Amino acid sequence: MSIRLGLIGPKVSADAAHNLLQALLPNDAQIIHNFHKDLLRHGQRVCVYDLPRCSKCVLTDLCDYYQKVVLPKRATRPQPPA
Numbered sequence: 001m002s003i004r005l006g007l008i009g010p011k012v013s014a015d016a017a018h019n020l021l022q023a024l025l026p027n028d029a030q031i032i033h034n035f036h037k038d039l040l041r042h043g044q045r046v047c048v049y050d051l052p053r054c055s056k057c058v059l060t061d062l063c064d065y066y067q068k069v070v071l072p073k074r075a076t077r078p079q080p081p082a
């Protein structure tokens, strides 16, 4: 999910991802804990690994995947006749 959001690059290892994400956050244990917990929960409920539920997501404005992959597909989808 961090990759989809654009927080880290697509080829970043798990160890490097941990450090990169931590560097984005304030040095506050409670904030880091909440970020981790919320990211996990969002990944389990909305940004599911094999089929993200973008139509139900509140992060579309912030999400690289949505802006670069989902929105262009929607723009080219045929519209029903008026």
Ligand code: SF4
Binding pocket: 001, 004, 005, 046, 047, 048, 052, 053, 054, 055, 057, 058, 059, 060, 063, 064, 065, 066
């Ligand atoms: S918009 Fe889609 S890909 Fe981006 S975080 Fe939400 S569910 Fe995941």
